Amino acid sequence: MKSTTAPLKILSIDIGGSHIKATILDSKGKLQIDYQKVVTPSEADPDNVIKAIKTLVKGFPPYDRISVGFPGYVRNGVVKTAPNLGSHFWEDVDLSKKLKEALGKETQVVNDADMQGLGVVNGQGLEMVITLGTGFGTALLMNGHLLPHLEIAHHPVSKGRDYDEYIGDKALDKKGAEKWSRRVKKVFKILKTVFNYDTLYIGGGNSSKLKFKLDKNMKIVTNADGIKGGARLWDEDRKPLSKIGIATPTK
Structure with a gap:
């Protein structure tokens, strides 16, 4: 029936x-x-x-x-x-x-960035999603499951500046696309070393301004792709780890 x-x-x-x-x-x-x-x-x-x-x-x-x-x-x-x-x-x-x-x-x-990540990943291995826009957004997923969110954007990256300051909109406007793109390339090298991801997805309105060739395991995605992640938040089979509470240690 x-x-x-x-x-x-x-x-x-x-x-x-x-x-x-x-x-x-x-x-x-x-x-x-x-x-x-x-x-x-x-x-x-x-x-x-x-x-x-x-x-x-x-x-x-x-x-x-x-x-x-x-x-x-x-x-x-x-x-x-x-x-x-x-x-x-x-x-x-x-x-x-x-x-x-x-x-x-x-x-x-x-x-x-977490919601965008749910919308774009293929669910295989450790996948990282970043957004290049007003600031620098990040998400990590393992086999399609959303991992607890980390505010990587506010980790210092250069001369006391965090990622938002170093490669956000204000840096792009001030430094121009060429120098900003070199900065992003440096950041990508850091992310590759620190996270050793299987795939890196690059979203956000400024992703189209990159001036260098991407590695084979890097992919530019659109905001339209990312907003589709809203459906996967309600996928009960997925049980994203970000919704699991932190247990109180037993005494």
């Missing part, structure tokens, strides 16, 4: 430093509508961002669940840092709860 259960529809949202993007996905990650975007508010506090999201999705087809990629450290749906939006606005904000209240559907929120 065939199931009469309606296919799950997921509102997938990517909150970025310059734009907020959204689309509707089916449970396999196939776009049901073209993804649309609005400018991220200049004062990107929770109220303004949620207001922008409500404006963006007004008129969207019905959906059952919500997945959100957020540019900062997120744990169990609660934002801890938001360096490109203003951490003082966002510290300890339960964004999953706020969006559930605002839009009326169950919501999961993860780091934006």
Whole structure:
């Protein structure tokens, strides 16, 4: 007997430093509508961002669940840092709860690079996903499972500067594409040495500005590919490690 259960529809949202993007996905990650975007508010506090999201999705087809990629450290749906939006606005904000209240559907929120990673990896071995945009996003996955998020972007890389400062948007604007690209090449060498990944996926709006040849196990991916990761957050068989709580040691 065939199931009469309606296919799950997921509102997938990517909150970025310059734009907020959204689309509707089916449970396999196939776009049901073209993804649309609005400018991220200049004062990107929770109220303004949620207001922008409500404006963006007004008129969207019905959906059952919500997945959100957020540019900062997120744990169990609660934002801890938001360096490109203003951490003082966002510290300890339960964004999953706020969006559930605002839009009326169950919501999961993860780091934006983590969500993109779920959307682009092939599920084989240790895969690393980075985003080159306003800042530097990273995600690690093992055999398709999302590993606990690391804020690699804020590790010092050169003369006290972290990755965000060294290869983010501001560095690109200040140094120009050629010098910025040389910096990125240096960063890639570091990542290869430190993580020894099987595949590196490169996303973000600045990935098209790279001026050097990529290794065979490096691949440029699009933001459209990444937003599809919103469907995989609701894949119960996947059980991403980022959602597993840290056990309290027994005495």
